[in-house]
Amino acid sequence: xxxxxxxxxxxxxxxxxxxxxxxxDLTTLANxxxxxxxxxxxxxxxxxxxxxxxxxxxxxxxxxxxxxxxRYVPCAEDHVLxxxxxxxxxxxxxxxxGPAIAFLPVLAFEGGTRRNIPKFEVGTLLYxxxxxxxxxxxxxLSCMDxxxxxxxxxxxxxxxxxxxxxxxxxxxxxxxxxPVLEILGKKLSFEIAVGLNGRVWVNGASPSSVxxxxxAIMNSETLSGAxxxxxxxxLLQRVQ
Amino acid sequence: MEQRLANTWRMSVNDKKFIxxxxxxxxxxxxxxxxDYRKLSIKFGREDGSSEVxxxxxxxxxxxxxxxxxxxxxxxxxxxxxxxxxxxxxxDPSFEAGRPGENAVELGRIIDRGLRESRAIDTExxxxxxGKLVWSIRVDLHILxxxxxxxxxxxxxxxxxxLTFRRPECTLSGDDGQEVIVHSAEEREPLPLIxxxxxxxxxxxxxxxxxxxxxxxxHKEEAVMKGRLTAxxxxxGDVCAIQKGGGIGVxxxxxxxxxxxxxxxxxxxxxxxxxxxxxYNTVRAFRKVxxxxxxxAVSVDGSVAIKKQSQDGAQKIEL
Numbered sequence: 001x002x003x004x005x006x007x008x009x010x011x012x013x014x015x016x017x018x019x020x021x022x023x024x025d026l027t028t029l030a031n032x033x034x035x036x037x038x039x040x041x042x043x044x045x046x047x048x049x050x051x052x053x054x055x056x057x058x059x060x061x062x063x064x065x066x067x068x069x070x071r072y073v074p075c076a077e078d079h080v081l082x083x084x085x086x087x088x089x090x091x092x093x094x095x096x097x098g099p100a101i102a103f104l105p106v107l108a109f110e111g112g113t114r115r116n117i118p119k120f121e122v123g124t125l126l127y128x129x130x131x132x133x134x135x136x137x138x139x140x141l142s143c144m145d146x147x148x149x150x151x152x153x154x155x156x157x158x159x160x161x162x163x164x165x166x167x168x169x170x171x172x173x174x175x176x177x178x179p180v181l182e183i184l185g186k187k188l189s190f191e192i193a194v195g196l197n198g199r200v201w202v203n204g205a206s207p208s209s210v211x212x213x214x215x216a217i218m219n220s221e222t223l224s225g226a227x228x229x230x231x232x233x234x235l236l237q238r239v240q
Numbered sequence: 241m242e243q244r245l246a247n248t249w250r251m252s253v254n255d256k257k258f259i260x261x262x263x264x265x266x267x268x269x270x271x272x273x274x275x276d277y278r279k280l281s282i283k284f285g286r287e288d289g290s291s292e293v294x295x296x297x298x299x300x301x302x303x304x305x306x307x308x309x310x311x312x313x314x315x316x317x318x319x320x321x322x323x324x325x326x327x328x329x330x331x332d333p334s335f336e337a338g339r340p341g342e343n344a345v346e347l348g349r350i351i352d353r354g355l356r357e358s359r360a361i362d363t364e365x366x367x368x369x370x371g372k373l374v375w376s377i378r379v380d381l382h383i384l385x386x387x388x389x390x391x392x393x394x395x396x397x398x399x400x401x402x403l404t405f406r407r408p409e410c411t412l413s414g415d416d417g418q419e420v421i422v423h424s425a426e427e428r429e430p431l432p433l434i435x436x437x438x439x440x441x442x443x444x445x446x447x448x449x450x451x452x453x454x455x456x457x458x459h460k461e462e463a464v465m466k467g468r469l470t471a472x473x474x475x476x477g478d479v480c481a482i483q484k485g486g487g488i489g490v491x492x493x494x495x496x497x498x499x500x501x502x503x504x505x506x507x508x509x510x511x512x513x514x515x516x517x518x519x520y521n522t523v524r525a526f527r528k529v530x531x532x533x534x535x536x537a538v539s540v541d542g543s544v545a546i547k548k549q550s551q552d553g554a555q556k557i558e559l
Contacts, residue, residue, distance in 0.1 A: 083250045083251075083252045085250065095250050121253065123250070123251065123252050123253040123256070124252070124253060125252040125253070125254045156254065157254070158254060158257065158258070159254055159258065160254065160255060160258040160259075160269065161252050161254055161255055162269075201254070207258065207261065207262035207265065207267050208262075208265075208267055210258070210262075211262065211267055211268075211269055211270075211271055212271070214269065215270065215271045
């Protein structure tokens with residue numbers, strides 16, 4: 001009986017929850033550990049939602065609330081796009097659209113030593129990973145993956161960066177590839193970097209293709225898969 | 241925690257370079273051509289004298305109110321018109337709550353100049369008792385979302401709100417004709433303001449490369465531009481006000497070209513504002529009809545209504 005209860009996920013999974021909804025009752029799942037992500041909070045024997053969004057569940061025991069917003073709340077292991085604001089002796093100060101400025105240690109680069117500290121001017125665009133995101137502390141970033149390799153992190157040159165909601169950037173990163181990127185990828189060649197903080201960077205051969213890709217992505221937020229296809233095809237026709 | 245640093249909006253060097261280089265080939269980042277205006281939508285609130293204007297991502301709300309006050313000493317038989325701006329931090333994190341910033345003051349001044357110095361609103365008709373009592377019209381402009389080109393959006397919001405504003409009718413009575421009666425809306429139909437013409441603001445942005453001019457700059461283009469020019473014109477082609485900001489020098493020929501383009505755009509926008517106001521007025525008139533018919537239906541209770549109907553029915557049969 002107990003085992004069954006523990007295996008049974010909350011009935012709210014993949015449903016819309018609003019702040020205050022009791023998502024899980026802990027008394028029914030004794031002897032099992034669950035992991036909570038963003039938007040959930042434990043109150044005595046219950047888990048309640050703290051923000052409006054869709055409750056997600058990942059096997060075996062992870063719960064979190066997904067929502068779309070303009071504001072980004074930093075979370076460890078998120079890949080984000082940041083803008084360098086200032087350089088200090090030990091850290092670069094990077095704006096990642098969060099409530100506080102994030103720190104990027106000058107040594108957090110592949111093969112980084114005191115001797116080869118990179119030089120970034122103010123306004124440089126970086127693709128970085130959030131390492132620490134504790135409350136009451138500035139988030140810490142890194143330009144390496146967990147194995148100490150650069151693996152794509154670092155400075156982004158040229159191209160165009162635009163801001164979107166966090167929901168749109170999550171849609172762009174989802175697999176299978178979302179329809180907009182799929183159709184655009186068939187017709188045009190471009191580079192794209194999506195940050196979970198709602199920043200998207202696009203680079204392509206000509207400015208016109210970059211603008212087309214950027215606008216197609218921005219328009220696609222509220223459209224369904226079929227609508228996205230039609231919209232992209234219309235845009236492509238207009239340009240050609 | 242460095243909170244303050246996180247509260248400002250920043251632009252990357254990539255964007256700056258991209259916007260400037262693509263403008264050289266007449267491309268703008270939102271897919272417009274240099275002299276295309278963004279999509280304009282005008283909505284009205286339920287009350288008279290409130291408007292909501294959306295210009296692309298920019299969102300401005302206008303609200304007009306009137307008050308009876310003693311006039312200024314030097315103009316005893318003229319009412320007054322004042323513009324107040326409210327930049328909420330919700331629209332842009334760089335706006336501070338409370339104290340109006342440089343932008344807020346400039347925006348208010350441009351709109352004020354366009355409306356007042358061109359005498360677009362007839363202030364003499366706002367006088368009730370010479371030297372004693374006049375209407376003071378106050379226009380509140382709330383910036384709800386900053387997507388660039390606040391001046392034009394706020395100006396349209398002010399015009400739309402002024403066009404739909406209605407003040408209560410006042411009459412004089414008493415032995416010496418010095419007693420003022422303010423009639424309620426039910427008693428006498430409130431009067432609209434007398435608006436002679438519509439001064440529409442059109443903003444241009446100039447970039448560091450020569451001869452690159454765009455109309456209606458977005459938030460990002462405003463961060464890159466080196467100078468801007470706001471021309472306020474009406475449909476007759478009269479230039480009511482010009483405001484030039486930023487350090488860059490602009491050739492006389494470019495200014496004249498801007499004015500020509502602006503007069504076309506101003507005519508275009510005037511017709512949009514007038515259409516919106518007209519449709520609001522028809523909706524308002526329909527609402528009036530319903531309101532007058534409503535009390536009869538409500539005041540009569542069910543049984544009486546049935547009786548009446550049956551009587552009517554009987555009469556019809558007799559006839």
